Amino acid sequence: MSKRMIKFVLNGKPIELEVEPELLFVDLLRERLGLTGTKVGCGEGDCGACTVLVDGKNVNSCLMLAVKADGHDIVTVEGLGDYDKLHPLQEAFIAEGAVQCGFCTPGMLLSAKSLLDVNPHPKREEISRHISGNLCRCTGYTKIVNAIEKVACQGGGEDRE
Amino acid sequence: MQFNYHSPKSETELAALLNGMEDYCLLAGGTDVMVKMKEKLISPRNLVDVSGIESLKGIRETAGSLWIGPLVTHRELMDSPVMNKKTAALCLAASEVGSPQIRNAGTVGGNIGNASPAADTVPALLALDAKVQLNSANGSENLPLDKVFVGPGRTCLKSGQYIAGIHVSPVAAGEGAAFAKFGKRKALACSIVNGAAWVRVQGGVITAARIALGSVGPTPVRLYETEKWLVGRKPEPAVFAEAGLQAEQSVRPIDDVRCTATHRGKLARVTVQRCLEAATKQAMEVCVCE
Amino acid sequence: MSDYKVIGHSVQKLDAVEKVLGVAKYAADIQFPGMIYGKTLRSKVAHGVLLSVDTGKAKALPGVVSVLTGDDIPGSNSSGIIIKDEPVLVKNGQKIRKIGDPIALVAAETEEIAEQALRLIEVKVDELPAVFDPVAAMKDDAPKIYEKGNVLAVRKIRRGDVEKAFAECAVIVEQDYQTQMAEHAYIEPEAGVAKLDGDIVTVWVCTQNPHYDAKEIARNLNIGLNRVRVIQATTGGGFGGKLDVSVQVHLGLLAVATRRPVKMIYSRHESIANSVKRHPFIMKLKSGSDANGKLLAFEASIIGDTGAYASYGPGTLTRSAVHVMGPYEVPNVKVDAYTVYTNNPQAGAMRGFGVPQVAFAHESQMDILAEKLGVSPLKIRLINALRPGSFTGTGTELKDSVGIVETLEAATAGAKKTMELNW
Numbered sequence A: 001m002s003k004r005m006i007k008f009v010l011n012g013k014p015i016e017l018e019v020e021p022e023l024l025f026v027d028l029l030r031e032r033l034g035l036t037g038t039k040v041g042c043g044e045g046d047c048g049a050c051t052v053l054v055d056g057k058n059v060n061s062c063l064m065l066a067v068k069a070d071g072h073d074i075v076t077v078e079g080l081g082d083y084d085k086l087h088p089l090q091e092a093f094i095a096e097g098a099v100q101c102g103f104c105t106p107g108m109l110l111s112a113k114s115l116l117d118v119n120p121h122p123k124r125e126e127i128s129r130h131i132s133g134n135l136c137r138c139t140g141y142t143k144i145v146n147a148i149e150k151v152a153c154q155g156g157g158e159d160r161e
Numbered sequence B: 001m002q003f004n005y006h007s008p009k010s011e012t013e014l015a016a017l018l019n020g021m022e023d024y025c026l027l028a029g030g031t032d033v034m035v036k037m038k039e040k041l042i043s044p045r046n047l048v049d050v051s052g053i054e055s056l057k058g059i060r061e062t063a064g065s066l067w068i069g070p071l072v073t074h075r076e077l078m079d080s081p082v083m084n085k086k087t088a089a090l091c092l093a094a095s096e097v098g099s100p101q102i103r104n105a106g107t108v109g110g111n112i113g114n115a116s117p118a119a120d121t122v123p124a125l126l127a128l129d130a131k132v133q134l135n136s137a138n139g140s141e142n143l144p145l146d147k148v149f150v151g152p153g154r155t156c157l158k159s160g161q162y163i164a165g166i167h168v169s170p171v172a173a174g175e176g177a178a179f180a181k182f183g184k185r186k187a188l189a190c191s192i193v194n195g196a197a198w199v200r201v202q203g204g205v206i207t208a209a210r211i212a213l214g215s216v217g218p219t220p221v222r223l224y225e226t227e228k229w230l231v232g233r234k235p236e237p238a239v240f241a242e243a244g245l246q247a248e249q250s251v252r253p254i255d256d257v258r259c260t261a262t263h264r265g266k267l268a269r270v271t272v273q274r275c276l277e278a279a280t281k282q283a284m285e286v287c288v289c290e
Numbered sequence C: 001m002s003d004y005k006v007i008g009h010s011v012q013k014l015d016a017v018e019k020v021l022g023v024a025k026y027a028a029d030i031q032f033p034g035m036i037y038g039k040t041l042r043s044k045v046a047h048g049v050l051l052s053v054d055t056g057k058a059k060a061l062p063g064v065v066s067v068l069t070g071d072d073i074p075g076s077n078s079s080g081i082i083i084k085d086e087p088v089l090v091k092n093g094q095k096i097r098k099i100g101d102p103i104a105l106v107a108a109e110t111e112e113i114a115e116q117a118l119r120l121i122e123v124k125v126d127e128l129p130a131v132f133d134p135v136a137a138m139k140d141d142a143p144k145i146y147e148k149g150n151v152l153a154v155r156k157i158r159r160g161d162v163e164k165a166f167a168e169c170a171v172i173v174e175q176d177y178q179t180q181m182a183e184h185a186y187i188e189p190e191a192g193v194a195k196l197d198g199d200i201v202t203v204w205v206c207t208q209n210p211h212y213d214a215k216e217i218a219r220n221l222n223i224g225l226n227r228v229r230v231i232q233a234t235t236g237g238g239f240g241g242k243l244d245v246s247v248q249v250h251l252g253l254l255a256v257a258t259r260r261p262v263k264m265i266y267s268r269h270e271s272i273a274n275s276v277k278r279h280p281f282i283m284k285l286k287s288g289s290d291a292n293g294k295l296l297a298f299e300a301s302i303i304g305d306t307g308a309y310a311s312y313g314p315g316t317l318t319r320s321a322v323h324v325m326g327p328y329e330v331p332n333v334k335v336d337a338y339t340v341y342t343n344n345p346q347a348g349a350m351r352g353f354g355v356p357q358v359a360f361a362h363e364s365q366m367d368i369l370a371e372k373l374g375v376s377p378l379k380i381r382l383i384n385a386l387r388p389g390s391f392t393g394t395g396t397e398l399k400d401s402v403g404i405v406e407t408l409e410a411a412t413a414g415a416k417k418t419m420e421l422n423w
Ligand SMILES: Cc1cc2nc3c(=O)[nH]c(=O)nc-3n(C[C@H](O)[C@H](O)[C@H](O)COP(=O)(O)OP(=O)(O)OC[C@H]3O[C@@H](n4cnc5c(N)ncnc54)[C@H](O)[C@@H]3O)c2cc1C
Pocket: A044, A045, A046, B025, B026, B027, B028, B029, B030, B031, B032, B033, B034, B035, B050, B070, B096, B097, B098, B099, B102, B105, B106, B107, B108, B109, B110, B111, B112, B113, B114, B115, B118, B119, B120, B121, B161, B162, B163, B164, B188, B189, B190, B191
């Protein structure tokens, strides 16, 4: 049905485009913008593989209409780091063995970032609770929590950037 | 999924838009609506996104009451200093909804509007004597929350009406409120049974009580009989146990994938018992000093 | 700690950088120009005979590129890791054996159109009584899922003289155990992309078994193995569940039929409903020991529900039979393990391959035995644990390395460090 113009900031860059109202934000990212780092594991809010940050908060992009991105600041895994400069969380995930199949990893990293950005020194329980909307079937979570804790001990995500 | 998308920017615009509109669905955080549309349980011709309406946002303290905008997210509720001070049980309930992602998107208005018997904020709101303000182009009305639910997934909202605000009573000195939830896991778990209780204790006896349970019937319920029975009794373990027993006997839960009816009955008993215990403890300890 | 460069050290995972950056390509991430989308029509009944499939309306829907049924399969129309008992698409007149059996394929310009087309396909089925309980399925009067009967395989182990040994036992523990079906729930649902390159079919897919996939595609497309390339895309977990074929053969068929790149992605619902499961087991164990706790005799019957198709069923039940006495030495053993067809989802490989189920049972046996004898759970295990020189239940002599005693001792030391133990 009738298309809508939306404007938002994606990984620091302003974006302006026209979308169908029924387009999901995750499909906008993956299919229209080619940003396939955001994954779909369930499509119904249960797994967190599609997690993106909207104004710093972790949300499931599979339950979000693309039109709802209008006016917001959005970060996906592609906005975290690159080959030359990994984000401290990305480094820690690698070093701590928190990545196995990797399908949960982008969402997990973003949930971790959304925690450390407001609470740079969380307790272990706070970390566990904050990633409770991100399912990982491979690691058993311990190493993921270790990785996030490691960054927290080093002074949080942003301080080191 | 195919629909006309509307995004009114004010309540006036919303009321006018809904007036006479057929086959529409309101959209707030979308954590219920999107799932239902994806599963083709609903396919509304018009999707009316209320999330851009400023007057439906925020938490405000008014004389003797707290006003919660329907667009307040579970995250905002659990993080709100004033709510934590005055309605901690509601904050706890909000903190038990889904996952951090769901709490960042999902709203209190949506939790009510979805009318799930398992909605987590609802028992806490019921225990806090919540009144819901329903607006439409034809005017405004205030309803006690338990009058809003008519069946699983069904509210009493008439065509054109929307939730414009929720009023709850703050927990005052000599009062206490508590919430409890049983799910299959600690996160992302729909409640098997949830419940809340509010009590006022004066001179060592309970002088008023409100108890609510969810997931034990087609709608969340208030236990009016037990509430009456409690008045004049001492806040002591035997009384809580008896109240729990009454709850078990009065509810009519069902068997489903999450739990058997029999076990739900037992959980209802435990929920009521524990909530009363915690609520009276708070009533007798806490002094709201400002 | 270690003298080696790699062994004993943590090494960086080869593709970890790509994974944290979000640039690793999983099957669903692969795009080609002109790509179309495939969907599968599946049976809604658990047991029946397919009478007819009318694809006329679906084919007429604008945007639909191709609709395939069992009649369009050039090759064998079968797959299966041990036994080729699973239809690629159930054909008219053939049997449906579970909810979810594939009946037709649609390829369309968009996923939505493909889904719409599925709803336009008219299917007639002659429904048959179904059986969901493996014990019931073993009875003579049970609905026959296969002509030759519902018991797919029986594995028997006989060692020593069990009857005589039980007669000599001071303590006997006899107990029934049951374990449930389990889903792997790898976080990435099944997905793949197929593309023709001249007359070569290339399939990128999430899989644990690319060589097997290639053979299944070749047999069903009736082309040489040299014309099939299967490339394992970065795979979002498998745990045994991605050993069987999912989208592979369907993609090959659609790519050849349409000569366009085609992609299939399962929804989580489709993934859970149609992927293999961990076998649910029904077990009866009998263990007997002398007065000192030394095991003398062991007897077990195991019934594994392999669902509608064999998958790894016979292999799984063989493992279960071999391991059901646990890591303990018993001179007299009798085991019967049955792999049984039902109309349930097919069960296959899942982490441990039939051993976790029996471990629950044999370890419970040891605990009960210890309790009856009044000895500690650790002691009963140390008395019976396999050591170098021991013979397993199947009569294999273990010549050198056997880790169980060492492991028990290390675990005990670890536990003692953290708490007061009163063995
Ligand atoms: C993975 C997952 C886990 C969940 N876990 C829980 C849980 O643990 N506990 C729980 O209680 N819920 C849970 N939910 C359900 C859901 O998140 C909550 O009900 C949430 O509060 C809904 O809010 P929303 O803003 O997303 O509502 P929406 O989906 O936008 O709307 C829900 C309903 O309310 C109506 N509505 C919205 N706003 C208004 C308004 N102002 N006036 C009238 N009607 C309105 C809509 O029309 C719709 O019918 C879960 C959902 C998901 C997907």
